[in-house]
Amino acid sequence: MATVVMKFGGSSVADADKIKHVAGKIVARRGAGNKVVVVVSAPGDTTDDLLAMADKITSNPPAREMDVLLATGEMVSSSLLAMALSAIGEKAISMTGPQAGILADTNYTHAKIKKVNPKKIRAQLAKNNIVIVAGFQALNHKGDITTLGRGGSDLTAVALAAELKADSCEIYSDVEGVYTTDPRVVKNATKLDYLSYDEMLEMSGSGAQVLQSRSVEVAKKFGVEIHARSTFSQDQGTIITSEEKIWREKMETLLVSGITFDKNQAKFTIIDLPDIPGVASKIFCGLTKIGVNVDMIVQSAAVDKKNDISFTVGRQEMKKVHAELDKIAGEFKFPQVVYDEHVAKISVIGIGMRSHSGVAAKMFDILCRKGINIEMISTSEIKISCIVDELDMLRAVEELHKGFGLSKKRQ
Amino acid sequence: MATVVMKFGGSSVADADKIKHVAGKIVARRGAGNKVVVVVSAPGDTTDDLLAMADKITSNPPAREMDVLLATGEMVSSSLLAMALSAIGEKAISMTGPQAGILADTNYTHAKIKKVNPKKIRAQLAKNNIVIVAGFQALNHKGDITTLGRGGSDLTAVALAAELKADSCEIYSDVEGVYTTDPRVVKNATKLDYLSYDEMLEMSGSGAQVLQSRSVEVAKKFGVEIHARSTFSQDQGTIITSEEKIWREKMETLLVSGITFDKNQAKFTIIDLPDIPGVASKIFCGLTKIGVNVDMIVQSAAVDKKNDISFTVGRQEMKKVHAELDKIAGEFKFPQVVYDEHVAKISVIGIGMRSHSGVAAKMFDILCRKGINIEMISTSEIKISCIVDELDMLRAVEELHKGFGLSKKRQ
Numbered sequence: 001m002a003t004v005v006m007k008f009g010g011s012s013v014a015d016a017d018k019i020k021h022v023a024g025k026i027v028a029r030r031g032a033g034n035k036v037v038v039v040v041s042a043p044g045d046t047t048d049d050l051l052a053m054a055d056k057i058t059s060n061p062p063a064r065e066m067d068v069l070l071a072t073g074e075m076v077s078s079s080l081l082a083m084a085l086s087a088i089g090e091k092a093i094s095m096t097g098p099q100a101g102i103l104a105d106t107n108y109t110h111a112k113i114k115k116v117n118p119k120k121i122r123a124q125l126a127k128n129n130i131v132i133v134a135g136f137q138a139l140n141h142k143g144d145i146t147t148l149g150r151g152g153s154d155l156t157a158v159a160l161a162a163e164l165k166a167d168s169c170e171i172y173s174d175v176e177g178v179y180t181t182d183p184r185v186v187k188n189a190t191k192l193d194y195l196s197y198d199e200m201l202e203m204s205g206s207g208a209q210v211l212q213s214r215s216v217e218v219a220k221k222f223g224v225e226i227h228a229r230s231t232f233s234q235d236q237g238t239i240i241t242s243e244e245k246i247w248r249e250k251m252e253t254l255l256v257s258g259i260t261f262d263k264n265q266a267k268f269t270i271i272d273l274p275d276i277p278g279v280a281s282k283i284f285c286g287l288t289k290i291g292v293n294v295d296m297i298v299q300s301a302a303v304d305k306k307n308d309i310s311f312t313v314g315r316q317e318m319k320k321v322h323a324e325l326d327k328i329a330g331e332f333k334f335p336q337v338v339y340d341e342h343v344a345k346i347s348v349i350g351i352g353m354r355s356h357s358g359v360a361a362k363m364f365d366i367l368c369r370k371g372i373n374i375e376m377i378s379t380s381e382i383k384i385s386c387i388v389d390e391l392d393m394l395r396a397v398e399e400l401h402k403g404f405g406l407s408k409k410r411q
Numbered sequence: 412m413a414t415v416v417m418k419f420g421g422s423s424v425a426d427a428d429k430i431k432h433v434a435g436k437i438v439a440r441r442g443a444g445n446k447v448v449v450v451v452s453a454p455g456d457t458t459d460d461l462l463a464m465a466d467k468i469t470s471n472p473p474a475r476e477m478d479v480l481l482a483t484g485e486m487v488s489s490s491l492l493a494m495a496l497s498a499i500g501e502k503a504i505s506m507t508g509p510q511a512g513i514l515a516d517t518n519y520t521h522a523k524i525k526k527v528n529p530k531k532i533r534a535q536l537a538k539n540n541i542v543i544v545a546g547f548q549a550l551n552h553k554g555d556i557t558t559l560g561r562g563g564s565d566l567t568a569v570a571l572a573a574e575l576k577a578d579s580c581e582i583y584s585d586v587e588g589v590y591t592t593d594p595r596v597v598k599n600a601t602k603l604d605y606l607s608y609d610e611m612l613e614m615s616g617s618g619a620q621v622l623q624s625r626s627v628e629v630a631k632k633f634g635v636e637i638h639a640r641s642t643f644s645q646d647q648g649t650i651i652t653s654e655e656k657i658w659r660e661k662m663e664t665l666l667v668s669g670i671t672f673d674k675n676q677a678k679f680t681i682i683d684l685p686d687i688p689g690v691a692s693k694i695f696c697g698l699t700k701i702g703v704n705v706d707m708i709v710q711s712a713a714v715d716k717k718n719d720i721s722f723t724v725g726r727q728e729m730k731k732v733h734a735e736l737d738k739i740a741g742e743f744k745f746p747q748v749v750y751d752e753h754v755a756k757i758s759v760i761g762i763g764m765r766s767h768s769g770v771a772a773k774m775f776d777i778l779c780r781k782g783i784n785i786e787m788i789s790t791s792e793i794k795i796s797c798i799v800d801e802l803d804m805l806r807a808v809e810e811l812h813k814g815f816g817l818s819k820k821r822q
Contacts, residue, residue, distance in 0.1 A: 016467035050487070056427035057491050058498035065497070068490035068505050072483035076461070079479035080468050086476070087469035094479050099554060120554070143510060143531070 002167040003125070004029055007039040007135065007157035009173040012231040013077045014044030016084075022231060023084035025172070026130060030090070035125045037164065039135040039157040040081055042073025063108035067137070067147045070109075071097070074134035074153070082132050092130040095120065097137030097145070102156060104138035104146045111138055111146035113155065113218075116163040133160065151212030158215045162222035169219070170227045171211060177228050177237030178203065178210050180406040181259040186398055188407035192258070193236070194251040196243040202349045202383045203258050216240065243351050255352035255359055256404040261397050263390055265295070266318050266341040267375065268325070269310040275302035279332055280309060286324050292317045296345070296378040296385060310376055312387060315341055343375060344393035347385040348400055360384050366403040372396050413578040414536070415440055418450040418546065418568035420584040423642040424488045425455030427495075433642060434495040436583070437541060441501070446536045448575065450546040450568040451492055453484025474519035478548070478558045481520075482508070485545035485564070493543050503541040506531065508548030508556070513567060515549035515557045522549055522557035524566065524629075527574040544571065562623030569626045573633035580630070581638045582622060588639050588648030589614065589621050591817040592670040597809055599818035603669070604647070605662040607654040613760045613794045614669050627651065654762050666763035666770055667815040672808050674801055676706070677729050677752040678786065679736070680721040686713040690743055691720060697735050703728045707756070707789040707796060721787055723798060726752055754786060755804035758796040759811055771795050777814040783807050 006026060013019050030036045042050075050069050054061045061069075078094040085092035101117035124131045135153025140146050148155050154171060161169035176191050178200065183189035195203075197220035204213040210228055219226050219240065229237025245251070273279055280299065287294055297311045313321055318341060325337055353359045360377075363384055367374060372395065376387035388396055401407060417437060424430050441447045453461075461480050465472045472480075489505040496503035512528035535542045546564025551557050559566050565582060572580035587602050589611065594600035606614075608631035615624040621639055630637050630651065640648025656662070684690055691710065698705055708722045724732055729752060736748055764770045771788075774795055778785055783806065787798035799807055812818055 016464070019468060053427070053487070053491060054494060057430060057494045060498070061494040062497045065490040065493045065505055068486055068493075068507070072486045075479055075483045075486075076464070079476040080464060082476040082479075083465060083468045083472040086473045087471070094476055096479070096556075145507075 001033060001035055003035045003037065003164050005037045005039065005157050005161040005164065005166045005169045007153060007169075007171045008041065008231060009153070009171075010041040010044055010046070010077075011174040012172055013040055013081060016080075018231075019043075019077070019080050019084050022081060022172075023088060023090075025231065026085065027088065027090055030130060034167075036130045037121060037125070037160055037166070038081065038130065038132045039153055039160065040074060040077040040132060041135050041153040042070075043077045043080075046073040046076065064144060067108045067145050070147050071134070071137040071145045074136050078132045078134040085130055085132075090130055091128055092132060093124050094132045094134065095124075096134050097156065098139035100131075100133040100160070102133075102138040102159065104140055104148065106140045106142065106144070106146065108144075108146050110149040111140065113138060113148065113159050116159050118160065118163050121160070121164070149212075149214070151215070154212040154215035155218060158219045158222075158224050158226065161224045162218065166224075168227065169224050170229060172229055172231040173210070174231065175210060176230045176233060176235060178240070178258070180257065181397060181401055182261070185261075185394065186259075186401055188401060190406060192238045194239050194241065194246055195257055196246055196351050197240060198243065198382055199257050199349050199351055200240045202347070202380070203260055210238075211240070246351070255356050256348045256350035256406065257352075258349050259397050259400050259404070259406065260347045260349065261393055262345045263393060264314050264316075265312050265343050265345050265387065266315045266321075266339060267310060267312050267343045267387055268321060268337060268339045269308060270325070271308050271336040271338065272306045273309055274332060275305045275307050282328055282332070283309070283325070284311075286328055287313075287321060290320055290324055292320055292324070296376055296387065298376050298378065312343070312345065312376065340375075342390045343387050344390040345385055345387055346393060346396050346400065347383050348404065349383045351382050353382050353384075362403065363400060366399050367396055370395065370399050372399075413445045414448065414575050415445045416448045416450065416568050416572040416575070416577045416580045418564060418580075418582045419452065419642060420564070420582075421452040421455055421457070421488075422585040423583055424451055424492065427491075429642075430454075430488070430491050430495050433492060433583075434499060434501075436642065437496065438499065438501055441541060445578075447541045448532060448536070448571055448577070449492065449541065449543045450564055450571065451485060451488040451543060452546050452564040453481075454488045454491075457484040457487065475555060478519045478522075478556050481558050482545070482548040482556045485547050489543045489545040496541055496543075501541055502539055503543060504535050505543045505545065506535075507545050508567065509550035511542075511544040511571070513544075513549040513570065515551055515559065517551045517553065517555070517557065519555075519557050521560040522551065524549060524559065524570050527570050529571065529574050532571070532575070560623075560625070562626070565623040565626035566629060569630045569633075569635050569637065572635045573629065577635075579638065580635050581640060583640060583642040584621070585642065586621060587641045587644060587646060589651070589669070591668065592672070592808060592812055596672075596805065597670075597812055599812060601817065603649045605650050605652065605657055606668055607657055607762050608651060609654065609793055610668045610760050610762055611651045613758070613791070614671055621649075622651070657762070666767050667759045667761035667817065668763075669760045670808050670811050670815070670817065671758045671760065672804055673756045674804065675725050675727075676723050676754050676756050676798065677726045677732075677750060678721060678723050678754045678798055679732060679748060679750045680719060681736070682719050682747040682749065683717045684720055685743060686716045686718050693739055693743070694720070694736070695722075697739055698724075698732060701731055701735055703731055703735070707787055707798065709787050709789065723754070723756065723787065751786075753801045754798050755801040756796055756798055757804060757807050757811065758794050759815065760794045762793050764793050764795075773814065774811065777810050778807055781806060781810050783810075
């Protein structure tokens with residue numbers, strides 16, 4: 001008998017009708033002779049509503065109390081879903097994260113799972129119960145409720161699938177799967193049948209919000225194959241699996257899997273910085289200390305013992321960055337800081353790059369031929385990112401999408 | 412250092428401003444050098460909202476799941492209140508019922524507290540924390556969440572006060588205390604300074620909704636003095652304490668403490684029933700089996716081996732009672748069943764009756780002189796109840812309230 005973990009996102013359990021629909025999907029999977037463990041997020045906007053309630057009380061709530069508050073959302077959806085299953089004659093039982101044996105550290109609001117002890121889940125599965133676990137929440141060694149950060153229910157599902165050695169880990173949401181690029185923006189975007197963990201991680205980091213990144217990391221670590229698919233369709237979604245499997249089973253044929261883009265970018269350039277050790281470290285340690293997340297960093301080769309450093313941050317960080325650079329400026333006598341908040345980042349992602357050279361060249365060529373100026377470049381093993389003028393962003397994405405042959409379905 | 416238990420009802424924590432107000436009241440009690448344990452109900456209409464959500468899923472939800480759902484309400488108010496206290500610089504920590512060591516049986520939705528293990532509460536009090544306990548909820552031996560029935564937060568407060576040997580148990584709500592009769596109906600109703608447990612129980616049973624009855628029973632059993640008072644006033648409320656203390660300290664001088672009334676009454680009379688053993692038992696066992704709660708029962712003395720039995724039930728039960736009587740009718744050949752759904756019950760309550768005779772006579776005299784017909788009478792040691800025409804009810808209450816001297820404040 002196979003064990004299946006099914007996770008349903010907030011929009012899938014947003015109201016009574018949707019919860020009943022989800023119950024139907026669960027019964028169908030169960031009917032196929034499976035042991036079923038379900039993980040649910042809080043219904044619809046519940047988490048935002050709870051955050052708003054806390055905000056009316058104080059702008060600085062203790063994290064421990066925030067977790068008690070937020071954990072209620074998933075308890076609501078898990079108990080309602082158990083009721084819906086019971087109403088159609090299925091044996092089902094809800095469990096809070098702590099009851100399900102999800103044990104985490106004491107980093108309230110963004111706890112890390114330390115261990116999963118699925119004793120109670122196993123006992124209920126043995127009694128032929130469908131087990132509905134409240135996602136996103138865990139218990140720490142103090143006996144307190146903690147939560148796993150936004151999107152934490154994905155992590156609950158993957159961790160349970162790993163511990164239960166589940167045959168399948170299905171993550172249901174209101175999107176059909178992972179696309180070659182954002183289908184709301186690019187008409188020809190196509191759904192990917194397969195994607196490697198690393199590609200998924202790069203795509204999450206570049207703005208695609210299908211799966212929580214940490215859940216993908218954990219899935220990679222424990223070899224949990226994720227099937228990201230829609231609650232509201234019968235179609236296959238996207239399988240996120242190991243690169244080895246993709247190569248072995250020849251599931252991928254294209255060099256590039258997806259194009260991502262992000263308008264929330266601001267570029268800083270410090271010109272003619274003295275080329276002495278410790279300058280870069282001073283700047284970026286300073287920015288880290290004030291909580292600014294620096295994305296791309298490019299440093300030119302030194303000329304006349306001077307060089308330029310460019311970096312990008314989220315636009316909402318601009319003020320903080322300015323203030324910090326002013327603080328450091330005195331020490332290193334920055335000759336000039338220029339910034340541009342009208343830039344965007346576009347990235348091409350694909351494990352095909354590992355074995356094929358020429359992807360970067362092709363990307364630059366496509367952009368060049370369309371007259372799109374590249375302001376910064378950064379590469380990883382399976383990703384090439386460029387900063388361009390935000391006015392060029394959409395056109396760049398469409399040209400790249402076409403140029404790399406993504407407009408027709410791969411596989 | 413004294414230990415104080417403060418319980419706040421749903422209307423006291425209905426929104427952010429009220430929660431902040433409650434935080435202020437807690438700080439004032441704490442400032443007086445007390446260890447403070449707070450028990451909260453779910454905010455405002457939360458419990459009703461959750462019930463409505465469940466009702467949209469199924470009309471017959473599993474009780475275990477209902478408890479998971481309902482328990483979230485008190486988690487919301489407890490965590491928000493801890494945030495509010497923290498925001499004004501107080502050390503506070505919320506606990507769910509299970510965390511607080513409230514252990515109950517497995518009667519989901521109306522569990523009974525079996526034990527209180529306040530180890531965690533004591534540890535937090537020792538660290539100078541204000542402890543905020545989510546009321547109404549408990550843990551059973553299966554590790555499941557259970558709830559204690561409507562008004563169960565009162566019970567949480569009293570049980571904690573008993574176990575912690577608290578010096579004070581204060582139950583805050585949106586009313587000033589317990590009144591001689593319903594102040595919304597009778598203008599001259601006055602707040603009682605003191606009331607015995609038994610009087611409070613009789614008044615709860617007769618419709619006064621200030622405290623959950625079971626909490627009063629537990630308070631009586633463990634000698635917990637309850638101070639029922641308003642969240643929104645500084646005035647003293649009503650102290651509910653032992654009869655012994657009231658007599659010993661001469662806190663009461665009047666025969667009658669309160670007048671209650673209840674329009675939700677329907678009267679059945681079975682005329683000329685054969686006077687043979689087992690008839691009454693057959694009727695009332697039958698009604699119990701179908702879940703009908705019979706209130707007053709009066710049987711006349713037998714004449715010619717026949718007698719009459721009258722009883723009252725809630726008006727919503729009339730159909731069920733009719734059907735059941737029809738079933739039994741064949742067997743005993745009921746000559747005639749008459750009913751009247753336009754009746755009301757009025758009761759005078761007071762521990763003074765124990766030592767003074769003549770209260771009943773005075774009651775009948777007052778009603779008689781005003782031309783109010785008494786249809787049924789039932790008495791207990793500290794209560795006399797009469798069934799009257801519902802059109803006479805209000806006048807009867809007013810006359811009794813005046814006649815027993817309740818319109819001027821006692822003590």
